[in-house]
Amino acid sequence: xxxxxxxxxxxxxxxxxxxxxxxxxxxxxxxxxxxxxxxxxxxxxxxxxxxxxxxxxxxxxxxxxxxxxxxxxxxxxxxxxxxxxxxxxxxxxxxxxxxxxxxxxxxxxxxxxxxxxxxxxxxxxxxxxxxxxxxxxxxxxxxxxxxxxxxxxxxxxxxxxxxxxxx
Amino acid sequence: xxxxxxxxxxxxxxxxxxxxxxxxxxxxxxxxxxxxxxxxxxxxxxxxxxxxxxxxxxxxxxxxxxxxxxxxxxxxxxxxxxxxxxxxxxxxxxxxxxxxxxxxxxxxxxxxxxxxxxxxxxxxxxxxxxxxxxxxxxxxxxxxxxx
Numbered sequence: 001x002x003x004x005x006x007x008x009x010x011x012x013x014x015x016x017x018x019x020x021x022x023x024x025x026x027x028x029x030x031x032x033x034x035x036x037x038x039x040x041x042x043x044x045x046x047x048x049x050x051x052x053x054x055x056x057x058x059x060x061x062x063x064x065x066x067x068x069x070x071x072x073x074x075x076x077x078x079x080x081x082x083x084x085x086x087x088x089x090x091x092x093x094x095x096x097x098x099x100x101x102x103x104x105x106x107x108x109x110x111x112x113x114x115x116x117x118x119x120x121x122x123x124x125x126x127x128x129x130x131x132x133x134x135x136x137x138x139x140x141x142x143x144x145x146x147x148x149x150x151x152x153x154x155x156x157x158x159x160x161x162x163x164x165x166x167x
Numbered sequence: 168x169x170x171x172x173x174x175x176x177x178x179x180x181x182x183x184x185x186x187x188x189x190x191x192x193x194x195x196x197x198x199x200x201x202x203x204x205x206x207x208x209x210x211x212x213x214x215x216x217x218x219x220x221x222x223x224x225x226x227x228x229x230x231x232x233x234x235x236x237x238x239x240x241x242x243x244x245x246x247x248x249x250x251x252x253x254x255x256x257x258x259x260x261x262x263x264x265x266x267x268x269x270x271x272x273x274x275x276x277x278x279x280x281x282x283x284x285x286x287x288x289x290x291x292x293x294x295x296x297x298x299x300x301x302x303x304x305x306x307x308x309x310x311x312x313x314x
Binding site for chain 2: 066068079081100102103104105106121122123124139
């Protein structure tokens with residue numbers, strides 16, 4: 001057996017330190033976990049919706065691509081179908097939102113026979129360039145929004161909407 | 168726009184641009200024989216008008232369906248609703264219905280009568296494409312009225 005005997009005072013000192021350490025850790029751990037939680041949060045960056053449009057079939061001419069996702073409105077879950085105008089510029093896919101920046105109608109590519117290379121809003125004759133730039137003198141006050149877009153297994157996948165980065 | 172509180176704020180501030188009202192007219196038939204087809208017609212009419220609203224959100228105000236029974240006096244109904252629409256200051260009013268009896272009500276202008284398509288057994292994508300076909304038949308009527 002060892003010779004250095006533990007005195008009563010030492011024994012109590014060790015015990016109190018140990019128990020106090022556990023208590024302090026028990027209090028601090030949740031606080032630290034709460035503090036760093038935002039960092040550990042999973043980013044919803046992978047929130048791309050796969051469409052049934054093949055990426056290789058996309059040309060420089062914008063085509064309408066539909067995609068659906070579930071939307072929760074209070075207790076009511078509904079399946080929403082949205083669409084995007086997708087075209088290629090060089091090798092890069094570009095997806096524009098079809099929602100007119102004036103009052104929210106749906107715009108169409110070449111909807112006005114006189115302007116075959118522009119987006120046209122049938123409600124109040126708003127027009128946009130191919131890159132979404134609104135044409136001065138028509139009602140819209142800003143460019144069309146853009147969707148994040150990528151190719152997944154050869155198909156077009158559409159992500160979050162963001163401000164137009166092309167103009 | 169829909170007839171909901173949030174859209175009304177926008178409607179009030181953009182009244183000049185939102186000059187068209189769309190009122191679905193819906194016949195309720197709760198008899199055992201007519202219940203199913205009445206419900207199907209309601210589903211069809213509401214899908215179609217919702218799609219129409221999506222296309223023309225900034226120019227039309229879509230009202231909730233005006234429901235009435237089989238024996239309703241349609242000419243009285245038509246007078247009441249069109250008076251109200253006129254008072255509200257809409258330049259164009261469209262009534263959309265699957266009820267064939269409206270075709271004989273002559274006072275009412277711009278009644279778009281469409282035969283209801285039963286969509287209950289269609290799968291989602293097929294239903295979507297059928298409704299879009301239907302919408303394509305209606306769109307030119309609106310564009311013609313506006314031009």
